[in-house]
Amino acid sequence: MKIFNTMKKRKEEFVPIEAGKLKMYACGPTVYNYFHIGNARAFLFFDVVRRYFEFLGYDVTYVQNITDIEDKLIKQSQEEKLPVSKIAEKYIKAFLKDTKALGIKPADHLPRATEYINEMIKLIQKLEKKGFAYQVDGDVYFSVSDFKEYGKLSGKKIDELKTGARVDENKNKKHPADFTLWKKAKPQEPNWESPWGKGRPGWHTECVVMSRTLLGETFDIHGGGNDLIFPHHENEIAQAQASTGKALAKYWMHNGYLNIEGEKMSKSLNNFFTTRDILKKYDQETIRFFFLSKHYRSPIDFNEDILIESRKAVNGFYQLFKEVDYPHISSKHEYDEQQKDLKKKFIAAMDDDFNTAKAISYLFEILKLYRKLKDVNLIYLLIELGQSLGFFQNIEDRLQKNLNDISEELVKLLIDYRKQFKREKRWEWADRIRADLKEIGIQLRDTSEGTDWELQE
RNA sequence: GGCGACAUCGCCAAGUGGUAAGGCAAAGGUCUGCAAAAUCUUUAUCCCCGGUUCGAAUCCGGGUGUCGCCUCCA
Numbered sequence: 001m002k003i004f005n006t007m008k009k010r011k012e013e014f015v016p017i018e019a020g021k022l023k024m025y026a027c028g029p030t031v032y033n034y035f036h037i038g039n040a041r042a043f044l045f046f047d048v049v050r051r052y053f054e055f056l057g058y059d060v061t062y063v064q065n066i067t068d069i070e071d072k073l074i075k076q077s078q079e080e081k082l083p084v085s086k087i088a089e090k091y092i093k094a095f096l097k098d099t100k101a102l103g104i105k106p107a108d109h110l111p112r113a114t115e116y117i118n119e120m121i122k123l124i125q126k127l128e129k130k131g132f133a134y135q136v137d138g139d140v141y142f143s144v145s146d147f148k149e150y151g152k153l154s155g156k157k158i159d160e161l162k163t164g165a166r167v168d169e170n171k172n173k174k175h176p177a178d179f180t181l182w183k184k185a186k187p188q189e190p191n192w193e194s195p196w197g198k199g200r201p202g203w204h205t206e207c208v209v210m211s212r213t214l215l216g217e218t219f220d221i222h223g224g225g226n227d228l229i230f231p232h233h234e235n236e237i238a239q240a241q242a243s244t245g246k247a248l249a250k251y252w253m254h255n256g257y258l259n260i261e262g263e264k265m266s267k268s269l270n271n272f273f274t275t276r277d278i279l280k281k282y283d284q285e286t287i288r289f290f291f292l293s294k295h296y297r298s299p300i301d302f303n304e305d306i307l308i309e310s311r312k313a314v315n316g317f318y319q320l321f322k323e324v325d326y327p328h329i330s331s332k333h334e335y336d337e338q339q340k341d342l343k344k345k346f347i348a349a350m351d352d353d354f355n356t357a358k359a360i361s362y363l364f365e366i367l368k369l370y371r372k373l374k375d376v377n378l379i380y381l382l383i384e385l386g387q388s389l390g391f392f393q394n395i396e397d398r399l400q401k402n403l404n405d406i407s408e409e410l411v412k413l414l415i416d417y418r419k420q421f422k423r424e425k426r427w428e429w430a431d432r433i434r435a436d437l438k439e440i441g442i443q444l445r446d447t448s449e450g451t452d453w454e455l456q457e
Numbered sequence: 458g459g460c461g462a463c464a465u466c467g468c469c470a471a472g473u474g475g476u477a478a479g480g481c482a483a484a485g486g487u488c489u490g491c492a493a494a495a496u497c498u499u500u501a502u503c504c505c506c507g508g509u510u511c512g513a514a515u516c517c518g519g520g521u522g523u524c525g526c527c528u529c530c531a
Contacts, residue, residue, distance in 0.1 A: 027531075035531085042531040072529070156527070160459055203529085225531025226462095232530090256462085257525065264525080293470065293480075298463075299524065306469060309481045316480085319494075349471090357471050361479035371495075 001056075001351045003221075004297060006229060006252040007153055011353050016220055017250060021061070022053045025211040025249070027224035027232070028064040028110065031091035032072040034274040037302060038258040038265055040102060042225045044288060045255045045296045045354075047104040048389055049223070052350055055388035063214045064107035065207055066092060069114050069200055074189055084190045088112075098275050103284040103390055109214050113206040117192045120201045120209050123243060124181045132242040136172040138184030138197045144177045147238045153252060154230035179235050181205055204235035208248065212240070222249035226257055256299045265302075273302075283398075285391055286311040292356035292389060314391075317382070320367055321395050324379055332380040339381050342366055346385050356389060363391075411442060415451045418444075 001014040016022055026046040029035050035043075043064075050062045067073075068088035077084045092112075099106070113120075124140055127133040132146050144150045144158055151157055158177055180202035185191035191198040211219060217240075224233065233252065240248035257264070260271040278287065290310040294300045335343065342362055349358035363386055370378040386392040414433055421430040434444050437453070445452045 030530085039531050045531095070529085154526080155460065157459090160527080227526070227530055230526065231528090255531070257531075259524075262523075266530095289480090290469095295471080298470095301469090301524095306481090309469065312482095313480050323494085355471075357469095357480095358478075361471070364479055 002353050003251050003253060004353045006254050009155075012251070014220075014251065016058070017218065020057070020059055022050075022058045022221065023061050023215040023219035024050065024053075024221040024223065025063045025065075025207070025215060025219060026107075026222070027207065027228055028066050028107075029091070029095050030067040030070050030072055031088050031095060032070070032076040033091060034094050034276050035098065036265065037273045037275050037278050038225070040275040040278075040287065041258050041291050041296075041300065042223075042255050043099055043104055044102060044291050044390070046223050047102075048292065048356065049221070049253070049354065050107075051105065051390055052354070052388050056347075061109075061215060062107045063109045063111065063211060065210050066095070066110055066112045067203065067206065068092065068112045069190060070203055088114075094276070098279065101279050101284060102275065103288065103393055105390075111210040111214065113201065113210075116206060116209050116213070117201060119213060120205045121182075121192075121194050123205060123209055123239065124201075125195065126243050127181065127239060130242060132238075133181055134174065135182075135196050138199060139172060139180060140182035140196055141173055141178040142181050142235065142238060142242075143174055144179070144238065145175050147242050149241065150177075150238055151234065153234050153237055156230060156234070177231075179204065179231060181239070204232055205239060207232075208236050208240045208243075211248065217244055217246050217248075219249055221251045221253055223253040223255075226254045229254055255296045259299055259301050261303050262301060278307075282307050282311060283314075285314045285398075288390055289314050289360070293360060295357055296354055317363070317367060317386070317392070318395075318398060320370065320379075320382075322399055324376070326379070326395050326399070329376050329379060332377055335377055335381060336375075338369075339375075339377055342369075343381060343385065350388070359385075359389065411437070411453055415444065415453065419451065 002011040003014045004010065005012045024046070026042070028043075029039060046062075046064075050060055053060050069084065073084050073087050077087045080087060082090075096106070124133060127142065128135070128140070131143075133140055133142055135141075158175070181204075182194060182196055182199050183202055184196070185198045185200060189200070191200055211222070222233070222236075229252075237248055240246070259265065260273070263271060265271055265273070286307060287310075290302075290307055291300065293310065293313075342365065346359050346362040349355045349362065352358075363382060366378050366382045366385070369375075370382070383392050383395070414437060418430045418433040421427070421433070437444060441455055442453050443455075445454070
């Protein structure tokens with residue numbers, strides 16, 4: 001198994017710290033709003049990493065944090081005129097609901113920042129004691145100049161950051177790249193008591209504390225979106241290593257960004273999509289296929305045409321499941337040599353830094369082969385491999401659901417035909433449609449607006 | 458200004474030195490009352506220019522173009 005390690009900027013052989021076990025941490029949501037389709041890529045991808053390791057037989061512990069105290073929550077609380085804690089509750093619920101709708105298996109632990117304030121204070125104190133942190137007027141900063149490896153992950157040099165056009169001027173900071181560990185509370189803001197007065201933790205500290213508490217001082221994989229490399233993960237590394245002298249994580253994985261029709265998604269460009277809205281039109285497997293058909297480290301362009309293609313591609317598999325009358329198919333036997341070989345190829349693709357696009361092509365090969373050979377084992381193979389990517393989690397439901405979705409369309413279609421018959425004064429057919437629908441419990445009602453219908457029970 | 462990524466068939470996308478996977482779309486054949494599905498067949502020399510090599514989409518140099526990070530962001 002090879003993984004591209006951002007820290008080394010190349011693929012490395014994956015060797016778990018403890019044989020047979022994977023300890024993984026991926027940055028979760030800041031719960032100030034519904035998460036967007038770009039977030040969905042990261043959440044989905046790390047879901048696949050987790051599932052795939054489980055498929056390989058690893059005992060996986062997966063932690064995903066929830067940032068429930070942060071500037072954006074405070075801002076949102078002012079906009080919605082709700083306390084920060086209510087904002088957090090609201091969007092945590094939405095996060096859980098939407099990730100479930102995406103077919104994402106919940107992480108083993110979903111720790112919240114506000115549950116770890118004391119531990120964060122302890123970490124900051126330790127950094128202070130070791131000379132990596134300093135306090136100015138109730139704020140505490142991490143001194144990047146004192147941590148010589150700073151910039152190791154992102155490949156940035158402290159001096160270049162200084163001359164960069166966009167580093168903010170903060171007179172309290174010794175160095176412009178120094179980052180906040182503890183932020184002094186402004187009036188009306190949520191705050192906690194600390195040795196430096198009332199305030200709240202800076203963003204990067206929570207991940208260090210929660211990951212180490214739940215996974216140990218050094219764990220296997222730390223993941224997140226590309227944009228988190230700098231400064232977030234860089235700052236995590238600085239705090240973690242400064243405090244213990246040990247690496248925080250062995251492998252750093254980052255997924256590429258999502259663009260909307262070639263442009264960065266942003267609210268100001270008016271091309272901002274919440275996952276929740278996308279899910280109204282496209283099912284989770286379509287979205288999953290869309291993301292997994294491209295390598296996770298590449299940028300991906302989001303547009304509806306591609307989603308529609310993805311849906312068609314996924315439907316091909318369900319067409320097959322429908323035809324073979326899943327699940328009424330006989331039980332599986334040993335895979336034969338050809339089937340074992342396909343499985344091997346699939347695994348080889350995934351083992352090469354999660355080449356999901358290639359892996360998916362083998363799913364299509366299996367489908368084609370089944371069409372040819374009608375060997376039911378191929379269906380099992382297809383499902384087994386597909387599930388390691390999160391597909392085919394509930395085949396029966398989906399076959400069923402498609403029918404439900406479509407029945408409403410069918411009624412509308414019949415109403416249209418009846419309208420045409422009425423226009424042509426072919427009353428016998430128009431009436432027959434009305435009568436036949438009533439027979440199966442659907443009552444039509446003509447109004448001046450058009451034709452309504454309702455179910456009669 | 459600094460750093461980095463990418464450019465492969467109409468569209469999406471694998472492929473990182475050995476002669477271009479897969480999906481969608483399209484065309485034609487089989488099947489079918491007609492359609493749909495299925496099935497068979499067809500469709501690329503890889504942005505441009507140089508170089509290295511027996512051999513390059515794959516390596517090197519130079520262009521051009523697109524995007525990202527350097528500020529909260531997955």
